[in-house]
Amino acid sequence: MITVTSAELQTWIAAFLWPLARILGLISAAPVFGNRSVPARIKLALGVMLALIIAPTVPALPALEPMSASGLLILAQQFIIGLAMGFAMRIVFSAVEMAGEVTGLTMGLGFATFYDPMSRGQSSAISQFLSLLTILVFLAANIHLALLATLAESFTTLPISASPAGALRFQQVANWGGQIFSAGVQLSLPMVAALLITNVALGILTRAAPQLNLFGIGFPVTIGVGFIMIALALPYLATPLERLLQDGIGMVRQISMPTPLMTR
Template identity: 60%
Template sequence: MINITSNELIGLVSSFIWPLTRILGLIAIAPPFGNTTVPVEVKLILGVMLALIVAPSMPPLAAGDPLSLTGMMILGQQLVIGVAMGFVIRVVFGGLEMAGEVIGLTMGLGFASFFDPQTQGRTNAISQFLVLVATLLFVTMNVHLSMLSALVESFTSIPISTSLTMGFSFQRLAIWGEQIFIYGMQLSLPIVAALLITNIALGILTRAAPQLNLFGIGFPITIGVGFLMVGLVLPYLMLPIETMFRQGIEAMQSLSLQPPHAVIPPR
């Protein structure tokens, strides 16, 4: 007959609930798991499976009741850590969305927008196209596995502690937010430059032939040049996007105040 004391039962529950909270925090935010089109049941099953894998390999935790004040604070701590790690990857996709917004506005597609269930806001067609391409690369390059691997490693670099210390740098997380603007401008700059040259040429043409209807010929030309440049630049975006993903994984690891190392496996 197996006898389990109340302290042992509390320890088993704690060693499962606290890692599960961190894992679910990342899954709720990080793409592609955090997409609203992914059923909640799938997210819960994935989180429980990862928690069952991680919990036995974790070092013994200090005794603590999950329903006590300290236990609830540790629960909130793990949720914040998981959400922060998911936010790091979400910033990468935010940079892609910003690049699509800049390209779309420069092309004249400011009115060609629709509701995005992921961000609960307005987005244009170019932005959604870039996000879909990045999501396919995210899966084909096994970056989602690298992200989950970094999450599992975080239980060693940012251990669960009853001391209520967060164990990661909020400053690095805040500084990482600037990458949205950096990635957005870097990816959109070639197409924006081509459209700028196109607009300058249209301006010179309008001055040379004032009888031409700029609004009648300008929009089709800028939209056509924009789509042409997107088609020409798209094959060369794979390397920059892969670099963005690698930097995102490194940023996840650098939150733990330990030297980061890339974990994206070779294809």
Template identity: 70%
Template structure:
């Protein structure tokens, strides 16, 4: 007859629930997995499957009752770590969305905005186009697999323990948030530069021929120039996006290393 003591049962529960919490924290906010269109059952099922794969490789866990105060604190700690790791990759997509927003507003798409159910905010057509392009590159370059692989490595870099983690990881995450603006402007720079030249030319034309209706001819010209520049830059946009994805993967490892005191 097989008998299981309560101590052994607590060890088995902790070996599953603590890694699962970190994994679900990442899946809740990470690109693609954290999309609101992905059913909750799919996220939980994927998290459990990944936990069963990763759990045997996790370093020795603290001998604590998962339902004790110390065990619940570890649970909350793992949730925070998972959310921070997922948010590090989410910033990459925020930079792409920022680039689409800047390009759309410069082209005159400010009036053609609509509600985005994923971000619960206003979104433009160019924003949505670049976001879909980023998701396709995210899948084509297997960045989602690299992200899950980095998540598995964080259990070695930042093991599950009752010791508090260092706050330097949050400082790294906050500084990484500034990449939204620099990366977004880099992606939108061709459109901004082309439309700046176009607007200067329209201004000169208006001064030379005041009888022209600038509002009648300016909008279709700026819109057409913006769309042409986006079409011409599409073959070259994959390289900077791939570099941003790699930066996000590296930042995940750096956050875990700094939080672990390395």
């Protein structure tokens, strides 16, 4: 007859529950995985499947009851770590969406907004187009597999423990948030520069011929030039997008590395 003690049962529950919290935290915040169009049951099933695969490879866990105060703190800590890892990748998509917003506003398409299920808000048509393009690069370059591999490695580089994770890790995430502005401006710079030259040319034309209706010819010209520049820039966007996604994976690895306070 097989007998299972309560201590063994609690150890099995902790060995499954604590890795599951980190995995679900990443899935809830990471792009593509955390999209609202993906049903919650699919997300939960994916998290449970990954937890069943990763749990046997997790290093030794602290001898604590999972439902105790210390166990619940570890559970919350693991969820926050996974959330930070997924949020680091989400920042990359936010930078691309900002590039689309800047391009759309410069083109005069600021009124063409739609509901974006990924950002859960209103975004311009150009922003959604670039976001879909980034998702294709994300999947075609197997960045989603690299993200899951980094998640599995994080249980070795940053094992589950009762010690606090440290504030330095979350400061890295906050500093990484600056990529939203720097990378967004860099991606939209060719389109914005061409549209700036177009607006300067339209301003000179209006001064030379005041009888021309600027609103009648200005919007079609800027929109047309914007679409032409997007079409010309599309073949060259895959390389910077893939590099930006690789930088996001590098940031996820930095989050999963131990801080100096933990290595002492």
